[in-house]
Amino acid sequence: MPNKNLGFGITCIDTEHIRKDMVAAYLIEDSGEVAFVDTGSHLSVPNLLDTLDQKNIAYSDVKYIILTHIHLDHAGGAGQLLKSLPNATVYVHERGARHLVNPKKLREGVIGVYGELFFKQFLGDLIPIPEDRITIASDGDEIKLGTRSLKIIDTPGHARHHVCIWDEKSKGIFSGDTLGVSYREFDSINGEFIFPPTTPVQFEPVVWNETIDNLLILNPDRAYLTHYCMIPFNGHIANKLKDEINNFASIAIKLADSKNRHKDITLALLDHLLDAANKHKVTLDKGAQSKLFKGDLGVCARGLGVWLDQQESLTNK
Ligand SMILES: [Zn+2]
Structure with missing residues (x-):
């Protein structure tokens, strides 16, 4: 399983959801403390645990699973992953939290869009998360991980339950779907090729434009996209x-x-x-x-x- 070390204690994990090099989860290590950002689907959890094993990280050292939003290619594995991580807290937008505690509606919505067969074959399952293991991720919250601070930013546009995570140390944004989809197969002499995932059911183009402008104020060097991996990120x-x-x-x-x-x-x-x-x-x-x-x-x-x-x-x- 080819994980990619991105520097600054950050690893890009290929969750192998649907195909290789399509859906990333990230591991952040800092001074003995560890966080996941996004998880891939339920079926991706073995890849996440293998990554901890390969790095000799004790499961008890994982403090957080931070979810950018609750679309299942990002958050579908959180319930199953949490079962192996005794000390981890799940951070998620308040609009997403109740759907992770009781995933009935989320499951039905996904099956409505993608069909039962897709759900079984590519998403596997959806395990509820106990309410007492969830912390609401609100705009401006700072999550301490070792010596670094990870800042939550509310980022509607792709979905209203979306947050991005600003990592001052790498001047990088863990962007979920907010900063677009850019597959490495399309890189050219002109750099990265990018497009917006206008997934159902909360696409809001005007709001999304404003969100991107807000993120640029941070003056980021890079974005850690879910689809797929790290790209340089700037005004261009x-x-x-x-x-x-x-x-x-x-x-x-x-x-x-x-x-x-x-x-x-x-x-x-x-x-x-x-x-x-x-x-x-x-x-x-x-x-x-x-x-x-x-x-x-x-x-x-x-x-x-x-x-x-x-x-x-x-x-x-
Ligand atoms: Zn999404």
Whole structure:
């Protein structure tokens, strides 16, 4: 299992959710204290525990599991992982906490979007977390880990239950889905290629733009993306991401009245990203690009569809 040491006591763990190099979890070590940021799915937990074993870290040294948000490729493993970590506390946004204590609604919502088969095959299960092991992660909270302080920042836009974690030591942001998706297969002479995961059901493009601007005030050097791994982060790539959030929303609006709305938005997003990748001088062949994009774009289109319906019901009120 190829973990990646990123310096500053930070390790990128490949959770191998769905495929390799798609969903990361992070381990932060500082002066004998350890935290996970995100967990992958229920099925990713063996990879997380193997990482502790390989590093000779006692399970009792893990103090925190900090969840960026409760989408299951980020938080689905937390309940199962916690069973092995006697001293760990789970940090999660207050809008997410109750769904981890009683995951019935979360499970139903996920099965509604992805289907029962996907849930069983790729997410496995969803273990409830005892309420007394959860601490609400609120904007401005500072979590002490060894000699460092990890600061919680409320970051709506991708989801209202989303927080990012600012690590002053590495000048890095653990960004979950807020700072986009950037797969290493698309790196080119122009740097990283980035796009927004507009997952159901809380895509808010205007708010998301504001959130990115807020994070830039920190003057970060890097972002630790869940999808996938660390990238340099600055105003330039932030602008590219903001442009793509607006492009995705425009594509959805253009196709709002189309008969096969979901299918048409999915195809239009694919065309748009293939064209953008071409301009970015991505060298990966088109077939392989399409395959990687398609893994995300069905879900992105579904999120945009939900957003269009929300706009419509707002204007009809
Ligand atoms: Zn998400």
